[in-house]
Amino acid sequence: MGRTSDAREKLLAAALNLIWSSSYGAVGVDQICEVAGVKKGSFYYFFASKSELAVAAYEAYWQAKLPDMEALFSPAVPPLQRLESFCRLGYEAQRQKFEEFGFVVGCPYANAGSELATQDVRIRMKTQEIMERVTGFIERAIQDAAQAGDIPPLNPKSAARQVYSVILGGLLRAKVENNPDVLADLGTTVLHLIGVPNDCLVA
C-alpha cells in the first residue's frame, strides 16, 4: 500500500474502529497500520501523530454520517419525530454494535472526550466541536416544536444541551451495564424533558 489517498482512508477507518471498540490508550500506531494494511512510513506521510490521526478520523466519521443527520433532522420531518428518530436510531446502532462485538461501544466522540479531555487539547476541541454540531440539530428541532405548539415555550439552546446530556448519559450507562436496552426508552425521556407528557414515567 503506497502513499495513496486510499491508504489515508484506510488509516482513518482503522483508527476510528479500533479506538471506538477499545480505547485511545489501548491502540498503538503499529496496530492501526496493521489493521489498515498500510506501512508505518505511509502513516507518517499522512499524520504527524496518533492524535492527529484521531482528530481526522472523528471529523471524517462525522462527515460520513452528516447526510444521515441532515435527513433525520430535515425541516420536512415533524420536529418531535426528529428527536424520537435520533434516539431510536442511536439505540438501534448500539444494539447492532452489541450483536456484532458483544459490547455496547457507546458514542465515539463521547468516549474520546471522556478519555482524553484533560490530556489532548486538539482531541478535546474536536469532540467539543462535533458535540456542538449535534446540539445544533437538537436545538432547531426543539425550536420548531415550540413554534408549532407541540411543547411549551422554552429556551431552545438550554433545553438542547439538557437533552444531549440525557442522551450522552444514557449511552454511558448502556456501555457500563453492557446492555443496549438501557436506551430503549431514551426517546420518551427526551420528549418528557422538553415538556411532552411521559406516561411511561408514571407508576
Next chain:
Amino acid sequence: MGRTSDAREKLLAAALNLIWSSSYGAVGVDQICEVAGVKKGSFYYFFASKSELAVAAYEAYWQAKLPDMEALFSPAVPPLQRLESFCRLGYEAQRQKFEEFGFVVGCPYANAGSELATQDVRIRMKTQEIMERVTGFIERAIQDAAQAGDIPPLNPKSAARQVYSVILGGLLRAKVENNPDVLADLGTTVLHLIGVPNDCLVA
C-alpha cells in the same frame, strides 16, 4: 516503603488521582509506584495487576465518600433538597478540581466505565456496581419526594436512572467543554425531569 498497609493506601490514592486526572491507558505501574513512593515489588505484593489496583482504588474511594453520601441523602433531609445538594456539591467538586488542575476531570467511575467497559470486565462491573449504589440514593430521594407530594407519582427506579443519566451526561459535557459552569443549573434540570416546574427552562 515496605509491605505495610500504609503502602497499599498510598498506591490506591496515587492510582485514583493519576487515572482520574489523565486516563487508565496513560498511567503505568511505574508511575503509580513513583507517585505513591512505593517500590514495584511492594506493588505486586498487594496487587496482581494495574486492573486489580484500579478496582480496589474505586471501591476505596467510594467507601471514603460514603459517609458524605449518607449525610447528603439522609432521610432527615427533605427529599428534593437531597437531590439539589448532590448536584450542587458535584458542581462545586468539579469547580475545585478545575481550579486545582486547570481541567474539569469528570466522575472517576464514569471515566473508567467509558474508557474500559469493552476491555476490562472487572473494572466495568465495579463501575456498574458503584453507579447502582448512586442510583439507589437517588431512587430513595425520588420515592420520598413522591410520597411527600412534592412531585407527581412516578416510577422511582426508572426516574432515578434518567436523573443519573442527566448528571453523567452533564459531567461529560463539562469535561469536553472544560467548563465546570456547564453544571451550574444541573439541580434545576434534575428537579424539572422529575416533575418540578423549571422556570429556568422557560424563555
